[in-house]
Amino acid sequence: MSWVPLHPVILGVLLSVWCGMAVGEQPVDAPGQPSATNERGIAMNFPDVDIRVLIKFISEVTGQNFVFDDRVKGNVTIIAPQEMSVDDAYLAFQSALHVAGFTTVPSGAVIKIVPVQEAKSSAIETVVPQNISARE
Numbered sequence: 001m002s003w004v005p006l007h008p009v010i011l012g013v014l015l016s017v018w019c020g021m022a023v024g025e026q027p028v029d030a031p032g033q034p035s036a037t038n039e040r041g042i043a044m045n046f047p048d049v050d051i052r053v054l055i056k057f058i059s060e061v062t063g064q065n066f067v068f069d070d071r072v073k074g075n076v077t078i079i080a081p082q083e084m085s086v087d088d089a090y091l092a093f094q095s096a097l098h099v100a101g102f103t104t105v106p107s108g109a110v111i112k113i114v115p116v117q118e119a120k121s122s123a124i125e126t127v128v129p130q131n132i133s134a135r136e
Contacts, residue, residue, distance in 0.1 A: 041083025044092055048075045051100055055113065058093045061086060068113035074100050 042061060046054055051074050055066050076096040084092070094104060103119045105112040 042086060042089045043083050044078045044080040044089055046076070046078045048077050050074075051076050051097070051102075054078070054093065054096060058090060062090055065110040066113055067107070067110045068102075071115060072102055072113050076100050 046057075051072060052068075054076060055068065055072075058064070059066055076099060078092055078096050080092060097103060097113065098116065101116055102113050103116050105114055105119055
Protein backbone atom coordinates (compact mmCIF):
# COMPACT_ATOMS: atom_id res chain seq x y z
CA MET A 1 0.00 0.00 0.00
CA SER A 2 1.46 3.37 -0.97
CA TRP A 3 0.74 6.69 0.73
CA VAL A 4 -0.36 9.66 -1.33
CA PRO A 5 0.71 12.99 0.22
CA LEU A 6 -2.14 15.43 0.81
CA HIS A 7 -1.93 19.01 -0.35
CA PRO A 8 -1.17 21.15 2.75
CA VAL A 9 -4.37 23.21 2.36
CA ILE A 10 -6.58 20.12 2.14
CA LEU A 11 -4.79 18.61 5.12
CA GLY A 12 -5.33 21.86 7.05
CA VAL A 13 -9.05 21.88 6.26
CA LEU A 14 -9.43 18.25 7.28
CA LEU A 15 -7.56 18.87 10.54
CA SER A 16 -9.60 22.00 11.27
CA VAL A 17 -12.86 20.12 10.80
CA TRP A 18 -11.64 17.06 12.70
CA CYS A 19 -10.21 19.03 15.63
CA GLY A 20 -13.25 21.28 15.86
CA MET A 21 -15.74 18.43 16.22
CA ALA A 22 -16.18 17.00 19.68
CA VAL A 23 -17.39 13.44 20.14
CA GLY A 24 -21.18 13.41 20.41
CA GLU A 25 -21.51 17.03 19.33
CA GLN A 26 -24.86 18.00 17.85
CA PRO A 27 -25.08 19.22 14.22
CA VAL A 28 -24.76 22.94 13.68
CA ASP A 29 -27.89 24.92 12.78
CA ALA A 30 -28.03 27.21 9.78
CA PRO A 31 -26.34 30.60 10.13
CA GLY A 32 -28.63 33.21 11.59
CA GLN A 33 -30.55 30.68 13.70
CA PRO A 34 -29.52 30.99 17.34
CA SER A 35 -28.54 27.79 19.12
CA ALA A 36 -26.06 26.58 21.68
CA THR A 37 -24.00 24.88 18.95
CA ASN A 38 -23.36 28.24 17.26
CA GLU A 39 -21.21 29.13 20.26
CA ARG A 40 -18.57 26.63 19.10
CA GLY A 41 -15.35 28.36 18.11
CA ILE A 42 -13.88 27.95 14.63
CA ALA A 43 -10.45 29.19 13.59
CA MET A 44 -10.28 29.98 9.87
CA ASN A 45 -6.75 30.11 8.52
CA PHE A 46 -6.97 29.66 4.77
CA PRO A 47 -4.03 31.24 2.96
CA ASP A 48 -4.59 31.16 -0.81
CA VAL A 49 -7.15 28.33 -0.65
CA ASP A 50 -9.22 27.14 -3.59
CA ILE A 51 -12.67 28.70 -3.21
CA ARG A 52 -14.31 25.29 -3.72
CA VAL A 53 -12.39 23.86 -0.74
CA LEU A 54 -13.66 26.78 1.36
CA ILE A 55 -17.26 26.15 0.18
CA LYS A 56 -16.98 22.50 1.21
CA PHE A 57 -15.57 23.47 4.61
CA ILE A 58 -18.38 25.98 5.28
CA SER A 59 -20.98 23.47 4.10
CA GLU A 60 -19.71 20.93 6.63
CA VAL A 61 -19.51 23.46 9.45
CA THR A 62 -22.95 25.02 8.86
CA GLY A 63 -24.87 22.07 7.43
CA GLN A 64 -25.91 24.24 4.47
CA ASN A 65 -26.27 22.90 0.91
CA PHE A 66 -24.55 24.92 -1.82
CA VAL A 67 -24.99 24.84 -5.60
CA PHE A 68 -22.50 26.49 -7.95
CA ASP A 69 -21.20 26.08 -11.48
CA ASP A 70 -17.79 26.09 -13.17
CA ARG A 71 -17.56 29.89 -13.05
CA VAL A 72 -17.03 29.66 -9.29
CA LYS A 73 -13.28 29.22 -9.14
CA GLY A 74 -10.17 30.94 -7.93
CA ASN A 75 -8.31 31.28 -4.68
CA VAL A 76 -9.13 33.37 -1.62
CA THR A 77 -7.39 34.03 1.68
CA ILE A 78 -8.97 34.19 5.12
CA ILE A 79 -6.60 34.76 8.02
CA ALA A 80 -8.57 34.59 11.26
CA PRO A 81 -6.57 32.66 13.87
CA GLN A 82 -8.86 33.59 16.76
CA GLU A 83 -11.86 31.37 17.10
CA MET A 84 -15.20 32.75 15.97
CA SER A 85 -18.80 31.56 16.06
CA VAL A 86 -20.33 29.59 13.20
CA ASP A 87 -22.36 32.67 12.26
CA ASP A 88 -19.22 34.83 12.12
CA ALA A 89 -17.42 32.14 10.11
CA TYR A 90 -20.30 32.19 7.62
CA LEU A 91 -20.06 35.99 7.37
CA ALA A 92 -16.29 35.70 6.76
CA PHE A 93 -17.06 33.14 4.05
CA GLN A 94 -19.56 35.53 2.41
CA SER A 95 -16.96 38.31 2.54
CA ALA A 96 -14.38 36.06 0.87
CA LEU A 97 -16.91 35.19 -1.83
CA HIS A 98 -17.63 38.88 -2.39
CA VAL A 99 -13.92 39.70 -2.71
CA ALA A 100 -13.70 36.97 -5.37
CA GLY A 101 -16.72 38.42 -7.21
CA PHE A 102 -19.40 36.00 -5.99
CA THR A 103 -22.37 36.11 -3.63
CA THR A 104 -24.93 33.78 -2.08
CA VAL A 105 -28.57 33.59 -3.15
CA PRO A 106 -31.06 31.50 -1.11
CA SER A 107 -33.07 29.15 -3.33
CA GLY A 108 -35.26 26.77 -1.37
CA ALA A 109 -33.23 24.07 0.37
CA VAL A 110 -29.97 25.22 -1.23
CA ILE A 111 -27.88 28.35 -1.43
CA LYS A 112 -26.69 29.27 -4.90
CA ILE A 113 -23.27 30.81 -5.34
CA VAL A 114 -23.32 33.12 -8.36
CA PRO A 115 -21.28 36.02 -9.74
CA VAL A 116 -22.24 39.31 -8.08
CA GLN A 117 -23.20 40.85 -11.43
CA GLU A 118 -25.63 38.00 -12.15
CA ALA A 119 -27.27 38.41 -8.76
CA LYS A 120 -27.57 42.18 -9.23
CA SER A 121 -29.21 41.85 -12.66
CA SER A 122 -31.89 39.44 -11.51
CA ALA A 123 -34.98 40.08 -9.42
CA ILE A 124 -33.98 37.61 -6.73
CA GLU A 125 -33.13 38.33 -3.12
CA THR A 126 -29.38 38.79 -2.69
CA VAL A 127 -27.52 38.31 0.58
CA VAL A 128 -24.42 40.49 0.79
CA PRO A 129 -21.59 40.06 3.32
CA GLN A 130 -23.02 42.59 5.75
CA ASN A 131 -26.07 40.28 6.03
CA ILE A 132 -28.29 42.91 4.36
CA SER A 133 -31.00 41.79 1.93
CA ALA A 134 -31.40 43.85 -1.23
CA ARG A 135 -33.53 43.73 -4.37
CA GLU A 136 -32.51 45.35 -7.61
